[in-house]
Amino acid sequence: MTTRTSWADLAANSAAENVGVGSSSDSNKAAGSASGGGRPVYVPPHLRSRPPSADPPAPTSTAPASSNDRPGQGGPRWAAPRNDYNNRSGYGGGGQPGGWGGRSGGWDRGRDREVNPFGNDDDAEQVFSEQENTAINFDAYEDIPVETSGDNVPPPVNTFAEIDLGEALNLNIRRCKYVKPTPVQRYTIPISLAGRDLMACAQTGSGKTAAFCFPIISGIMKGPVPQKPVRGARTVFPLALILSPTRELSMQIHEEARKFSYQTGVKVVVAYGGAPINQQLRELERGVDILVATPGRLVDLLERARVSLQMIRYLALDEADRMLDMGFEPQIRKIVEQMDMPPPGVRQTMLFSATFPREIQRLASDFLANYIFLAVGRVGSSTDLIVQRVEFVQESDKRSHLMDLLHAQRANGAQGKQALTLVFVETKKGADSLEHWLCMNGFPATTIHGDRSQQEREQALRSFKSGATPILVATDVAARGLDIPHVAHVVNFDLPNDIDDYVHRIGRTGRAGKTGLATAFFNDNNASLAKSLADLMQEANQEVPAWLTRYAARSFGGRNRRPGGGGRFGGRDFRRDSSFNRGGSDYYGGGSNAGGYGGGYSANVASAWD
Numbered sequence: 001m002t003t004r005t006s007w008a009d010l011a012a013n014s015a016a017e018n019v020g021v022g023s024s025s026d027s028n029k030a031a032g033s034a035s036g037g038g039r040p041v042y043v044p045p046h047l048r049s050r051p052p053s054a055d056p057p058a059p060t061s062t063a064p065a066s067s068n069d070r071p072g073q074g075g076p077r078w079a080a081p082r083n084d085y086n087n088r089s090g091y092g093g094g095g096q097p098g099g100w101g102g103r104s105g106g107w108d109r110g111r112d113r114e115v116n117p118f119g120n121d122d123d124a125e126q127v128f129s130e131q132e133n134t135a136i137n138f139d140a141y142e143d144i145p146v147e148t149s150g151d152n153v154p155p156p157v158n159t160f161a162e163i164d165l166g167e168a169l170n171l172n173i174r175r176c177k178y179v180k181p182t183p184v185q186r187y188t189i190p191i192s193l194a195g196r197d198l199m200a201c202a203q204t205g206s207g208k209t210a211a212f213c214f215p216i217i218s219g220i221m222k223g224p225v226p227q228k229p230v231r232g233a234r235t236v237f238p239l240a241l242i243l244s245p246t247r248e249l250s251m252q253i254h255e256e257a258r259k260f261s262y263q264t265g266v267k268v269v270v271a272y273g274g275a276p277i278n279q280q281l282r283e284l285e286r287g288v289d290i291l292v293a294t295p296g297r298l299v300d301l302l303e304r305a306r307v308s309l310q311m312i313r314y315l316a317l318d319e320a321d322r323m324l325d326m327g328f329e330p331q332i333r334k335i336v337e338q339m340d341m342p343p344p345g346v347r348q349t350m351l352f353s354a355t356f357p358r359e360i361q362r363l364a365s366d367f368l369a370n371y372i373f374l375a376v377g378r379v380g381s382s383t384d385l386i387v388q389r390v391e392f393v394q395e396s397d398k399r400s401h402l403m404d405l406l407h408a409q410r411a412n413g414a415q416g417k418q419a420l421t422l423v424f425v426e427t428k429k430g431a432d433s434l435e436h437w438l439c440m441n442g443f444p445a446t447t448i449h450g451d452r453s454q455q456e457r458e459q460a461l462r463s464f465k466s467g468a469t470p471i472l473v474a475t476d477v478a479a480r481g482l483d484i485p486h487v488a489h490v491v492n493f494d495l496p497n498d499i500d501d502y503v504h505r506i507g508r509t510g511r512a513g514k515t516g517l518a519t520a521f522f523n524d525n526n527a528s529l530a531k532s533l534a535d536l537m538q539e540a541n542q543e544v545p546a547w548l549t550r551y552a553a554r555s556f557g558g559r560n561r562r563p564g565g566g567g568r569f570g571g572r573d574f575r576r577d578s579s580f581n582r583g584g585s586d587y588y589g590g591g592s593n594a595g596g597y598g599g600g601y602s603a604n605v606a607s608a609w610d
């Protein structure tokens with residue numbers, strides 16, 4: 001069953017492509033803070049922004065300390081690069097008489113100059129610098145199937161230039177070297193700018209982060225200056241809330257959003273668990289327009305009355321299906337429904353994921369008003385770009401099999417090029433023990449899981465990204481959202497129980513138009529996954545081993561079994577399902593924009609989700 005030769009070729013090709021045709025150099029830093037393998041100690045975002053001593057002093061302000069103050073909005077910030085929002089009342093004089101006006105782009109009140117998030121001091125970059133190529137492979141997306149449904153869906157755009165995002169944001173898009181919008185961006189940005197609620201399902205690695213960040217930043221830039229409600233002096237009132245399920249993903253979104261909002265006057269702050277809350281509180285007090293947070297830490301901040309959601313205009317849930325599954329749903333309901341957030345229809349709500357099971361769509365619809373459903377891509381991941389292999393490996397043989405793969409990868413890997421391998425395991429203990437074993441056998445590995453301290457998690461991620469430790473053993477904490485360039489190979493050492501988790505895991509490679517390789521070890525313990533795995537692979541034009549097909553045919557009753565065959569991925573609006581009986585047109589509005597792809601897809605998704 002071993003396919004060492006062909007596997008090795010694939011790994012080598014994938015490695016070469018991942019290294020040689022890397023994604024944006026900026027994106028390498030996007031995850032955070034986290035890059036910079038040479039740095040011994042993690043420096044939290046707010047400390048990274050400490051002023052150089054030569055910085056000019058912060059301007060004096062006579063304005064009251066409103067947490068939503070946007071520094072610089074009255075002055076040269078708007079004057080220099082942009083002239084498109086000059087006529088907005090409020091962004092200038094108003095309640096902030098010259099308060100921040102003296103600062104050219106990006107001065108932060110009471111402290112220092114806005115640190116340039118594009119600054120290129122990242123060690124991780126140097127490892128790959130020769131090979132960096134910032135272009136996303138759009139050819140891979142040319143004929144991508146797209147479906148929209150809902151009332152009056154705004155038409156998509158083809159270029160960023162067609163959209164009035166504002167000059168400062170456009171400049172940052174160019175700094176990110178985004179030449180044109182990805183398909184999910186082409187559709188979602190006009191929808192969001194039109195003020196519509198949205199449930200968007202698009203493949204892993206296809207640019208969803210920018211898809212929700214751009215309209216939020218642009219909307220805050222253009223929107224009226226908020227009047228801070230009278231409340232506890234230390235309560236802050238963000239205008240936008242972006243929730244994500246893991247700390248590392250929140251950090252990554254924060255870093256991305258900081259780049260997009262550089263010199264726009266829009267202030268982005270992150271709050272997540274495992275890090276000292278006092279530092280985050282201090283950062284919040286300096287002003288926040290967009291708060292990126294994990295649910296647990298946000299609840300803490302809300303209960304301390306240090307954050308109020310009263311002024312929220314935009315709510316985005318990244319990995320929304322995960323945020324609404326059993327683990328997170330109570331917290332999310334508390335945040336969205338039981339605190340002081342404006343209701344659906346008043347705020348604008350955007351939900352994004354690569355997977356959207358029907359049951360979760362139903363739950364999610366509670367948070368939305370007259371929303372548009374968007375599905376980009378045929379399946380729940382850019383699986384055409386990811387070569388998927390599944391090998392039958394008994395539990396007791398997994399380690400030696402992994403060793404074979406790694407040796408083959410090492411032997412066939414492109415000379416001098418560093419390809420990263422991400423190995424998913426079931427348990428935290430299993431992660432530690434596999435990491436130890438790999439290190440003992442001469443393969444530098446590190447691990448990320450929920451039993452490690454936050455500092456250890458961040459250090460592990462930095463070390464992996466930089467290439468210093470090219471193997472990362474992870475639990476599902478690393479399965480979603482993380483955008484790590486140069487991951488050439490994802491190994492499912494232990495397969496997950498849920499096919500959606502598999503989709504997200506393999507999506508850590510093959511991102512932004514690049515190809516990748518995913519290998520799964522399958523044995524009897526995974527029998528319940530056989531059917532959905534075989535269906536997924538078939539749908540993505542992958543070679544399905546005959547033995548897996550036989551397992552699939554035998555697997556009855558597994559939780560992932562999808563009777564009716566065919567696809568099961570999130571490309572269908574549950575409101576269009578015949579079993580959805582809540583008022584039909586009332587609810588769904590009937591305006592379907594489905595199109596752009598043929599019956600195959602529709603037929604497949606029609607049988608989705610039993």
Ligand SMILES: Nc1ncnc2c1ncn2[C@@H]1O[C@H](COP(=O)(O)OP(=O)(O)OP(=O)(O)O)[C@@H](O)[C@H]1O
Binds near residue numbers: 023180205208354507
């Ligand atoms: N328009 C664009 N042009 C070029 N690169 C882009 C563009 N938009 C996004 N990217 C890059 O594509 C990569 C993937 O983007 P992102 O992390 O937002 O994917 P995602 O859809 O959220 O994936 P996941 O489902 O895994 O969370 C990032 O490195 C990002 O910088």
